[in-house]
Amino acid sequence: MFVVLSDLHFSEAQSTQLGPYRFNRNLPAEAYESYFIEINQFAKANDIEKVDLILAGDILEISRSVIWLGEGQRPYINNEDVLPGSDLEATILKIMEAIKRENKVVETLELFRNIQDYFDMEVELHVILGNHDRLVNATPNTRKLFREMFGLDGFDQHIAHFLIVRDYRDNPFCLIRHGHEYDPTNFSVNAAKMEVLPTKFDEKYYQQSCLGDITTSEFGTALPWLFVKEYGEEAILQDETLMPLYKRLIEFDDVRPTTAWLSYLFSTPGVSKKETWEKIKPIFTEIVNTLSDHEQFNQTLKQSQTVSKFGRLLLMGLLKSGFFKDGIPYWIIKRMMNIVARTIKVKSMAKWAKKESLILDKDSGCKCVISGHTHFSEVSLLSAKNQEERYYINTGTWRNVIPATKNFKDFGRLKALTKVMVFLPKETDEIHPERDWGFHYMSGASFGEHRHLSFQ
Numbered sequence: 298m299f300v301v302l303s304d305l306h307f308s309e310a311q312s313t314q315l316g317p318y319r320f321n322r323n324l325p326a327e328a329y330e331s332y333f334i335e336i337n338q339f340a341k342a343n344d345i346e347k348v349d350l351i352l353a354g355d356i357l358e359i360s361r362s363v364i365w366l367g368e369g370q371r372p373y374i375n376n377e378d379v380l381p382g383s384d385l386e387a388t389i390l391k392i393m394e395a396i397k398r399e400n401k402v403v404e405t406l407e408l409f410r411n412i413q414d415y416f417d418m419e420v421e422l423h424v425i426l427g428n429h430d431r432l433v434n435a436t437p438n439t440r441k442l443f444r445e446m447f448g449l450d451g452f453d454q455h456i457a458h459f460l461i462v463r464d465y466r467d468n469p470f471c472l473i474r475h476g477h478e479y480d481p482t483n484f485s486v487n488a489a490k491m492e493v494l495p496t497k498f499d500e501k502y503y504q505q506s507c508l509g510d511i512t513t514s515e516f517g518t519a520l521p522w523l524f525v526k527e528y529g530e531e532a533i534l535q536d537e538t539l540m541p542l543y544k545r546l547i548e549f550d551d552v553r554p555t556t557a558w559l560s561y562l563f564s565t566p567g568v569s570k571k572e573t574w575e576k577i578k579p580i581f582t583e584i585v586n587t588l589s590d591h592e593q594f595n596q597t598l599k600q601s602q603t604v605s606k607f608g609r610l611l612l613m614g615l616l617k618s619g620f621f622k623d624g625i626p627y628w629i630i631k632r633m634m635n636i637v638a639r640t641i642k643v644k645s646m647a648k649w650a651k652k653e654s655l656i657l658d659k660d661s662g663c664k665c666v667i668s669g670h671t672h673f674s675e676v677s678l679l680s681a682k683n684q685e686e687r688y689y690i691n692t693g694t695w696r697n698v699i700p701a702t703k704n705f706k707d708f709g710r711l712k713a714l715t716k717v718m719v720f721l722p723k724e725t726d727e728i729h730p731e732r733d734w735g736f737h738y739m740s741g742a743s744f745g746e747h748r749h750l751s752f753q
Contacts, residue, residue: 298339298340298343298345298347298348298349298718298719298720298721298724299348299349299350299351299462299471299718299719299721300336300348300349300350300351300716300717300718300719301351301353301473301667301669301690301692301717301719302350302351302352302353302692302695302717303352303353303354303355303427303475303476303668303669303670303692303693303694304354304355304427304669304670304672304692304693304694304695304696305324305352305355305356305695305696306322306355306356306357306358306429306694306696307323307356307357307358307396307399307402307405307406308322308323308357308358308361308362308396308399309358309362309364309392309395309396309398309399310322310323310399311395311398311399312362312363312364312367312395313363313521313522313547315525315530315533315534315543316530316534318534320544320547321399321400321401322696322697323399323401323402323405324401324405324695324696325401325404325405326401326404326405326407326408328695328714329405329408329409330408330415332716333408333412333415333416334415335716336348336350336416336718337415337416337417337418339718339737340416340417340418341417341418343720343724345418345720345724346418346419347418347419347420347421348416348418348419348420348421349420349421349423349462350412350420350421350422350423351423351424351425351460351473352422352423352424352425352447353425353427353460353473353474353475353476353667353668353669353692354425354426354427354428354429354430354474354475354476354477354669354670355427355428355429355430355475355669355670356424356426356427356430357393357396357429357430357433357443358396358429358430359372359389359392359393359429359430359431359432359433360372360428360429360431360432360510360513360514360518361429361513361514361517361518361550362392362395362518363518363521363522364388364391364392364395365388365392365514365518366518366519366522367522368384368388368391370384370385370388371511371514372432372506372510372513372514373506373507373510373511373514374432374506375504375505375506376431376432376434376435376503376504376505377504379432379435379436379439380436381436381437381438385435386435386436386438386439389432389433389435389436389439390438390439390442393433393439393442393443393446394442397442397446406446406447409422409447409448410447410448411448422447422448422449423460424443424447424449424456424457425456425457425458425459425460425473425474425475426456426457426458426475426503427475427476427477427669427670428475428477428480428483428484428507428509428510428670429513431503431504433456434455434456434503434504437453438453440453440454440455440456441453443456444456455500458474458475458498458500458503459472459473459474459496459497460472460473461473461496461655462719462721464662464721464722464734465721465722465723466662466722468661468662468663469655469661469662469663470662470663470664470665470721470722470734471663471664471665471666471667471719472496472653472655472656472663472665472666472667473666473667473668474666474667474668475668475669475670476646476668476669476670476671476691477509477670478494478498478649479646479649479650479668479670480509480646480670480671481507482507482508482509482512483507483508483509483510483670484502484503484507485501485502485503485505485507486498486502488649488652489649491652492652493652493653493654493657494649494652494653494654495654496653496654496655511588513550515584515587515588516549516550516558516584517549517550519584519587520546520549520580520584521543521546521547521549523580523583523584524539524542524543524546524577524580525543527579527580527583528576537567538567538568538572538576539576541565541566541567541568542562542565542568542573542576542577545561545562545565546562548561548697548699549561549562551696551697551698551699552699552701552708553672553698553699553700553701554701556705557701557705557708559630559631560701560705560706561699561701561705561708562577564705564706564707564708574627578625578627581625581630582625585625585630644671644673645673645675645677645691646668646670646671646689646691647675647677647679647689650666650668650677650679650689651679651680651689653666656679656680656687659682663687664685664686664687664688664734665687665688665689665690665719665736666679666688666689666690667689667690667691667692667717667719668689668690668691668692669691669692669693669694670691671691672693672694672696672698672713673691673693674691674692674693674694674713674715674740675689675690675691675740676688676689676690676691676738677689688736690717690736690738691715692715692717693713693714693715693740694713694715695713695714695715696713697710697711697712697713698710698711698712698713699711709744710744711744712744714740714741715738715739715740715741716737716738716739716740717736717737717738718736718737718738719734719735719736719737720734720735720736720737721734722734
């Protein structure tokens with residue numbers, strides 16, 4: 298039996314603290330503790346001898362940290378540019394140490410390091426990396442620290458990007474990825490242009506920075522940081538307009554769909570659209586001017602396969618024109634944010650999983666592909682030839698989600714939680730006689746506070 302979780306996004310909150318307000322986006326350890334108890338109960342009920350717990354990428358939030366900005370750096374760098382002993386390596390290690398010290402994360406990491414205490418059978422922890430923790434693989438020191446955080450063996454070897462779970466006949470039963478391989482905004486190869494996806498992509502593609510790194514940094518991290526620089530912490534804490542806007546900026550990238558970003562900002566309770574634009578305009582102006590002078594951004598945008606040629610030329614021309622050094626009009630921000638939002642599409646990845654070589658090979662024995670990345674949980678049937686069902690499963694996320702109404706005028710607040718447990722062939726009695734494997738998939742959202750189970 299194996300269990301897959303992804304997109305935990307353990308993050309540091311110290312750098313975004315404002316006075317007494319601490320914006321900690323991490324889940325409490327008891328959420329994971331109660332799930333371990335649930336997994337153990339399922340395993341015991343089916344006489345499972347071993348459980349493999351797989352963390353499928355975006356485990357740590359390396360890209361979205363204000364620490365980058367405070368050091369005068371950005372995370373959109375290639376792994377090969379991070380040299381041992383360099384300032385870049387020091388920043389990555391500093392972010393990881395800050396995550397490690399975060400109060401909720403401290404307790405959660407302790408659970409993972411002592412995971413055997415929660416199970417009555419053998420349990421093994423596996424990890425693969427995603428796009429938000431790509432830089433963990435940059436140097437031996439960053440890899441070593443990551444393994445220490447989770448109590449993993451392996452010294453400083455590169456951490457894997459995919460995992461194949463094999464059945465009792467040693468067939469490749471399931472392929473597990475993070476899923477950014479299907480997303481050209483966050484991966485160096487455009488899967489849309491490939492008829493068959495290789496199980497193992499060239500390592501160099503996982504090391505390269507992509508457009509998604511830039512949008513995460515500039516429109517997720519830099520906005521609230523520049524807001525504090527512009528107005529000052531004391532003024533924000535005392536102003537009835539500035540504080541609600543700051544909270545909105547902190548939550549920016551939890552909004553779904555991403556095309557509702559600006560609408561979310563301009564619907565801040567108690568703040569008019571005119572007031573919002575007056576306060577936000579200098580922040581967007583500084584970001585645009587920074588990007589226009591940033592060679593790495595221009596190069597990445599030029600190579601991007603997710604923005605149309607016309608869109609690239611228009612955006613690059615506007616950025617380089619210098620028209621907006623003193624102030625940027627709203628229409629250009631709206632245009633830019635639309636381009637950014639279109640590159641972050643939250644939709645099914647099943648059509649890409651269907652092109653996996655292990656799925657296309659009818660003799661491979663592969664029954665399913667599991668990934669995360671999109672924060673969009675789903676189960677999709679890929680094929681059922683000769684009554685052999687093959688599925689794609691997306692693990693969703695364990696994060697807060699801010700959903701929008703269809704007209705983008707109103708927004709809610711939900712807690713997302715997706716659980717995926719897969720029984721290997723011959724592991725469970727509840728499976729239909731014509732099938733030799735099965736899975737439990739529980740996905741949903743919660744509203745309000747609730748108690749978790751506690752370990753005895």
